[in-house]
Amino acid sequence: MKYLAKTFSFTFLFIILLLSGCMKNELTIRFDFPKNFVGNYIVDYYAWNSERGTWIEAVAPVQNGAASLTCAASRPTLIYIRDASSPNASIAIYAERGDEIVIAGDNPDMYTWTVTGNKVSERWSAWRRQNAAVLGASFEGFPDKRKKVISDFVKANKDDKLAVLVMLTEWNRREDADGYLRLWNMIDKDAKSARLLELCGPTDMLGVQFLVEADGSLSPAREKAMKSVVFRTRGNGVDTLKFGKASASLLYFYEDDDTSRGEAMDSIKKLVKQYPDSLTRIMSDVCVRPDSMVWINSLRSDTVATIVRAWAPRGIADPTLVALGASRIPWFVVLAKDGRSRYSGAELKDAVAAFRKEMDAASAHK
Numbered sequence: 176m177k178y179l180a181k182t183f184s185f186t187f188l189f190i191i192l193l194l195s196g197c198m199k200n201e202l203t204i205r206f207d208f209p210k211n212f213v214g215n216y217i218v219d220y221y222a223w224n225s226e227r228g229t230w231i232e233a234v235a236p237v238q239n240g241a242a243s244l245t246c247a248a249s250r251p252t253l254i255y256i257r258d259a260s261s262p263n264a265s266i267a268i269y270a271e272r273g274d275e276i277v278i279a280g281d282n283p284d285m286y287t288w289t290v291t292g293n294k295v296s297e298r299w300s301a302w303r304r305q306n307a308a309v310l311g312a313s314f315e316g317f318p319d320k321r322k323k324v325i326s327d328f329v330k331a332n333k334d335d336k337l338a339v340l341v342m343l344t345e346w347n348r349r350e351d352a353d354g355y356l357r358l359w360n361m362i363d364k365d366a367k368s369a370r371l372l373e374l375c376g377p378t379d380m381l382g383v384q385f386l387v388e389a390d391g392s393l394s395p396a397r398e399k400a401m402k403s404v405v406f407r408t409r410g411n412g413v414d415t416l417k418f419g420k421a422s423a424s425l426l427y428f429y430e431d432d433d434t435s436r437g438e439a440m441d442s443i444k445k446l447v448k449q450y451p452d453s454l455t456r457i458m459s460d461v462c463v464r465p466d467s468m469v470w471i472n473s474l475r476s477d478t479v480a481t482i483v484r485a486w487a488p489r490g491i492a493d494p495t496l497v498a499l500g501a502s503r504i505p506w507f508v509v510l511a512k513d514g515r516s517r518y519s520g521a522e523l524k525d526a527v528a529a530f531r532k533e534m535d536a537a538s539a540h541k
Contacts, residue, residue: 200248203274204276205275207240208237216235216237220255222248231247252271266285266303276293279291285311333363339371342362404495406485414483418511422537423517425459427439428504428506440479500519501519506519507522
């Protein structure tokens with residue numbers, strides 16, 4: 176009997192190892208909504224192979240309430256789901272190799288959706304549903320109610336990796352960096368493994384304000400200078416914007432359906448007239464829609480000379496936008512001659528003021 180037991184145990188272990196070896200490096204995402212539900216969702220995630228990874232962006236076209244995607248996944252990853260018709264609406268999902276993630280709901284509010292497929296995402300979606308009224312509100316200004324529901328969860332789950340994921344995805348680091356540091360450093364060291372931090376991709380995905388210490392804690396980072404960026408452009412196909420050659424630079428990231436785009440372009444036209452010498456400054460508008468025809472069509476209604484008309488089809492998942500701090504759309508970035516940020520945010524008037532200040536200061540020193 177002992178021999179039979181050992182033989183059975185060995186055979187069972189062999190079968191398990193064989194099955195795990197045959198498992199493909201992929202997972203599936205399935206949308207399951209009412210039959211009359213129609214929508215397009217952008218799916219962004221960081222896919223690893225054995226040594227490195229890359230950002231992948233796909234579109235899930237939900238027709239008759241259903242859609243399905245197969246995603247590459249050799250490691251656990253975070254998957255960001257964005258509503259193509261409402262760029263500020265997004266949620267994150269934790270997923271592992273072999274998972275079948277099912278997203279279900281009866282309305283477009285992502286924070287009310289139920290996510291199944293693994294325990295982490297199931298708990299995460301339950302927390303989002305419980306706090307949907309607060310979490311689903313605008314990020315603008317990062318209201319205290321939103322801070323509180325995030326803080327309460329993290330403080331109650333300091334030893335849980337879900338607290339790390341909630342902090343990485345729900346807390347607006349650029350609106351309250353100090354609060355983020357305090358709360359992050361309350362989380363137990365064991366919950367903040369290096370592999371867990373990699374779920375958001377490279378370390379710069381954590382935010383440009385912070386350095387990751389060996390114990391998983393964060394500290395304020397020294398500001399990095401951006402010497403140049405490369406964008407696909409309307410005029411030349413590809414352009415390198417070299418910030419050190421300009422007195423100041425203004426970058427405007429937008430979606431074609433941005434209701435404030437007219438106001439932004441009017442302000443940019445005024446700046447072009449005020450600072451007509453394009454050799455002394457850089458101004459660029461950057462469309463973040465994946466569809467190149469959408470980008471081209473957006474340029475036809477606002478012709479303006481001596482600015483760079485650029486395109487970033489990977490959207491806010493693009494590493495360049497991440498490095499520049501463009502966390503949502505619309506977004507403005509003003510850089511000084513040394514490549515350091517003078518403004519990064521959603522307020523047009525503040526961006527214009529910062530740009531003028533740099534340009535006028537450079538002119539005064541000539």
